[in-house]
Amino acid sequence: MTQLPYGRYGRFQVIGHRQYRGHQPTEEFEARIDAPIERAIWRREIRLVELIDHGLPEGGYRLPRDWPPKAADTRTNRGAARRLSH
Amino acid sequence: MRSLWFCVPVYGRLQLAAICLKQLRRTCDTLNTNGIAASAVIVIDREEFGPLRRLIGSNLGFGHVLRDNQYLGRKFNDSIQLATDPKYNPHPVDYVVPCGSDDWVDHRLFLEPLPGPDTVVGFQRMSFVREDGAEISTTHIRYQGGSGIRIIPRQLLEGLGYRPADEDRRSGCDTSILTNLRVHHRDHLRVSHQHLHDRQIVDWKTPHIQLNSYMNVTRLYAVGNGPDPFVELAGVYPDEALEEMHHYYATARAQTVAA
Numbered sequence: 001m002t003q004l005p006y007g008r009y010g011r012f013q014v015i016g017h018r019q020y021r022g023h024q025p026t027e028e029f030e031a032r033i034d035a036p037i038e039r040a041i042w043r044r045e046i047r048l049v050e051l052i053d054h055g056l057p058e059g060g061y062r063l064p065r066d067w068p069p070k071a072a073d074t075r076t077n078r079g080a081a082r083r084l085s086h
Numbered sequence: 087m088r089s090l091w092f093c094v095p096v097y098g099r100l101q102l103a104a105i106c107l108k109q110l111r112r113t114c115d116t117l118n119t120n121g122i123a124a125s126a127v128i129v130i131d132r133e134e135f136g137p138l139r140r141l142i143g144s145n146l147g148f149g150h151v152l153r154d155n156q157y158l159g160r161k162f163n164d165s166i167q168l169a170t171d172p173k174y175n176p177h178p179v180d181y182v183v184p185c186g187s188d189d190w191v192d193h194r195l196f197l198e199p200l201p202g203p204d205t206v207v208g209f210q211r212m213s214f215v216r217e218d219g220a221e222i223s224t225t226h227i228r229y230q231g232g233s234g235i236r237i238i239p240r241q242l243l244e245g246l247g248y249r250p251a252d253e254d255r256r257s258g259c260d261t262s263i264l265t266n267l268r269v270h271h272r273d274h275l276r277v278s279h280q281h282l283h284d285r286q287i288v289d290w291k292t293p294h295i296q297l298n299s300y301m302n303v304t305r306l307y308a309v310g311n312g313p314d315p316f317v318e319l320a321g322v323y324p325d326e327a328l329e330e331m332h333h334y335y336a337t338a339r340a341q342t343v344a345a
Contacts, residue, residue, distance in 0.1 A: 006245075006270070007245050007246045007247060007270055008247060009247075009253065030253065030254065032252065032266065034269055053247075054160070054163065054247075054249055054253055055167070055173075055174075056151055056164055056167060056168060056174055057151070057152060057153060057164075060132075060151060060152040060153065061149070061150065061151040061152070061164070061168055061174070062149055062150055063149045063168070063175060064091075064125040064126070064127065064147055064148050064149040065147040065148075066147065067125060067149070067175075067177065068089065068123060068177040069087075069118060069123045
């Protein structure tokens with residue numbers, strides 16, 4: 001099995017005979033992909049139906065007025081000077 | 087200049103939210119003059135957006151996301167994603183601060199030095215104002231990460247698709263965000279706490295929609311209280327904001343008596 005994209009969301013279906021996280025057999029549910037989800041797939045308790053990309057509602061958002069401020073150099077993101085080591 | 091957005095879901099209590107958002111505008115303006123590019127994004131149901139704008143008289147220059155109120159986690163995620171995801175924001179911010187629409191924050195909490203890219207800053211000391219506006223408590227929230235208001239660097243959010251809360255959460259989103267950051271970053275995540283003074287964050291309780299009542303939070307966390315919030319907060323927050331809030335509670339009390 002290929003590596004699942006941890007951190008992303010998926011739609012899953014319970015395929016075992018027992019409930020999973022309160023979801024009944026054949027029921028579908030959404031969850032973030034993590035190690036317990038991956039183990040449940042290995043145990044054939046659930047299956048991944050599809051990956052889900054949650055995002056902002058189309059046409060339903062707006063950036064702040066005057067963003068970015070003239071003095072701000074936010075493109076450089078100086079906070080990102082050191083990336084996390086993993 | 088580093089940048090920071092407050093991420094504010096709004097639902098109901100629009101008069102209170104209007105007062106708090108106007109105070110947040112002052113907070114952002116002060117931060118801007120002190121070297122932090124600060125703004126906010128409001129997440130609100132489409133039907134409430136117009137009434138809120140009419141109460142405030144504008145949108146205060148803040149960004150917004152129109153989203154139904156079904157899941158609070160989704161609303162926090164929307165605001166955090168608009169702030170930090172280059173797909174939606176060509177100038178993504180360095181830090182987000184999830185914040186309630188009934189909170190005031192002291193701008194000095196968000197001045198440099200801001201945390202490194204692996205560190206979340208939380209605040210364990212904060213104050214709550216009782217539903218009638220006649221008492222203020224000092225609380226020490228012993229939970230790691232403290233209150234729901236935290237400074238979160240953008241780098242920590244990237245691996246979670248800039249949507250760190252569980253999408254289907256109706257409450258406990260602060261816990262959800264910290265838990266998911268821990269699961270994703272494991273030992274690489276650090277949490278530090280900052281304490282400026284006991285009124286550094288003020289949560290204004292109202293008799294209406296309330297996830298945690300004043301009685302509940304003070305029973306669990308109070309370490310002291312004061313009789314008059316408006317005396318306690320004078321000099322810490324602007325007179326204009328205090329006058330607006332005083333008027334809000336006085337009106338609410340008068341309406342209660344009349345009913």
